[in-house]
Amino acid sequence: MAVVGGQRSRAEVTVSELQRERLAYKRSRSRRSTVVALLSTTVFAVVGYFTVTRSPGWPRVRDSFFDPAVAWRSLPAVLEGLWLNLRVLLVCGTLILVLALAVAAVRTLRGPVWFPLRLLATAYVDLFRGLPLIILLYLVGFGLPALRLAGVPNDYVVLGGAALVLAYTAYVAEVFRAGIESVHPSQVAAARSLGLNPQKTMRLVVLPQAVRRVLPALLNDFVALQKDCGLISVLGAVDAVRAAQIEQARSYNFTPYVVAGLLFVLLAVPSARFADAVSRRAERRQGGR
Amino acid sequence: MTTDSPVLGVRGVVKRYGGQTVLAGVDLDVHEHEVVALIGSSGSGKSTLLRCVNLLEDLDDGRILLDGVDVSDPRVDADVARRGMGIVFQSFNLFPHMSVLDNITLAPRVVHGVSREDAEQRAAELLERVGLADRAGSYPDNLSGGQQQRVAIARALAYSPRLLLLDEVTSALDPELVGEVLSLVRELAAHGRTILMATHEMGFARQVADRVCFLDGGRVIESGPPEQVLGSPVHERTRQFLRRIIDAGRL
Incomplete structure (x- = not known):
């Protein structure tokens, strides 16, 4: 105004x-x-x-969940754990984007030659999208090393990260696929009419429009991944959640969990604002006259 | 509603985009059963004027009167005012996720509270009239441009608006399809519809319009019966414009 x-x-x-x-x-x-x-x-x-x-129980709750002294004491350990979460997030996030795009591309391939590959991609998405993440974490984190195969890492961070990548790639691939299929066929026709082959059509015309359209959904999944990075603690990796648990066991006070939770929220805020800004920009571009 | 007031009154309407003045004080009346054609080069403000009349744009000054009531007042509910108007856009703007029938019955059912049966019966009559009775179940993407535009006209007519606004309804169509849309508009005019239309089709404006208004630089420069404005224009700018049109072989 x-x-x-x-x-x-x-x-x-x-x-x-x-x-x-x-x-x-x-x-x-x-x-x-x-x-x-x-x-x-x-x-x-x-x-x-x-x-x-x-509320009647507030004094008790305040003492065991919101104790400033405990919060201050647990902060360094929780922050150190969060640094691990951040690294896992960045590595996994990058891997997920690349792999999901590949899976989505495979799922949109036409032609009988690609049938086995298409089937494989569909089966992968169905399996890992349906499997509860926590079960997947146990299977990958404890089951995979138990096979004692040569070359399988037994670092819980790596294994936990692998489970996250497996699960989120399936979700994000579906987001990408929805984006690719939302691009009007006339766009493909226009690109092909200019002599671009199917690969170039996909890379230069379809994908840029598709990605722009699904960016809000992708950022939504990114925020979800930020939190789910905390789940690698169930394997024993000392991340923010695990660090909070250790501090809680030491002090018999739940405040460290609140500290970790608040830090995760703080982490999600910039992503959320970025997602808002992206949607607004897209709206402006479509609106006007 | 008073009987002597025009259906539409445009009073000193100003519209600016950024620093650019698109409408610089437009005055215009459209009376009942009158067909008024807006002509002028691209960017002269024809489309903007129609959008302002439909209250799709905020005015920077002036008033829009519908049957004598100021509907551009911020205290007036624009949605209520729009119930008396129908607009047909240059690029159809049909809803691609709805069938032809649903496109036409949407406003009668959702805005005007008509029952589905009545709305569909009326839509079937309209489709009959625009020559698309067999396409009720089709989706816009499966229709030709001319067919889409005829559906768009049927959609605008579905709730019998007092005033029909047509925004260059043929400029996105190829010459073969222009005919089918123009003959439909001609029929509407013959039936006494009140129409305000922006058009590039001078020959059509001459045949159908009761009055032609030449817009230039955001103002109505010349206004009168088609024979006068298109045949022996008074204003120099109008003459220039028409000479260019004739040179391009469009009159």
Whole structure:
């Protein structure tokens, strides 16, 4: 509203009395909405605060979940664990993007020659999308090393990461595939008519549009992966969740879990805002005239 | 609603995009059963004017009166005002995820509270009239451009609006398909519809319109019966424009 107002005053040539009155009305409406938003937020916050702090068990809960001293003491260990989560996230995230794109591409291949490959990709997606992540973690983390095959790592971080990659590649491949299939056939026709072969059509025309369209969904999966990186703790890797557990066992206080949880939330906020910005930009590009 | 007020009154409408003034104070009346054609070069503001009339754009000044009621007032519910108007867009804007029948019955059912049976019966009549009775179950992507535009016209007519706005309805069509859409518009005009249309088809404007308005630089430069505006224009800008059109072989 302020921007529009500023623009108007710059371009102000001759504004009629009627328009001046209308602008004033619109400004008063937007002021009113701001006031209403402020009021309702305040009421909501106050009610929430008193509901929690007036509950009978609040003193106990405060002592065992929100103890500042314990929080401060556990912070270094939890942060160190989080650094492991971050590294796992970045490596897994990259691997997932590349592999998922490959799986999606295979699933959209046409032609009888590719049937076995297509079948394999479909079976992979069905299996790993359906399997609960925690079971997959146990199978990969404890089952795979138990085979005692040469070359299988027995580092829990690597194994946990592998399980995450297996599961998330299946999800993200489906997101990519949905994006690829949402590109109108006329786009493929246009690209082929210019002499581009199917691979170039996919790479230069279809994929850029598909990825742009599914970016919000991809970022959503990225935030989910951020949290699920904490699940590698079930294998024994000392990540943020595991570090919190160790601190909790030492102090008989649950505050370290809250600390770890808050850190994960903080980690997710930039991704969420980035996703919002991306959607807004896409909307602007489609909107207008 | 007073009987002497025009169906549509445009009063000093100003519209700016960024620093650019597209409409610089347009005044225009469309009376009942009147067909008014807006002509002018690309970028003269014809489409913007139609979008402003349909309240799809916020005005920077001026008023839009429907049957004498100021509908551009921010206190007026634009959705209610739009119920009295139908607009047909240059590029059809049909909903690709709905069948032809659903495209036409959507507004009557969802906005005007018509029962599904009645809406579908009316849609079938309209499809009959636009010559597409057999395509009710088809989807827009499976129709030709001319067929899509005729469906779009049927969609705009489905709730019998008092005012029909046509935004260069033939400019996305090839010459062969232009005929089928123009003959449909001609029939609507003959039936006494109130129509405001932007068009590049001068020959058509001459045949169908009761009045032609020449838009230039965001203003109505010249307005009058088609024989006068297209035959012996008074204003120099109108003459230039028509000379260019004649040179291009479009009149």
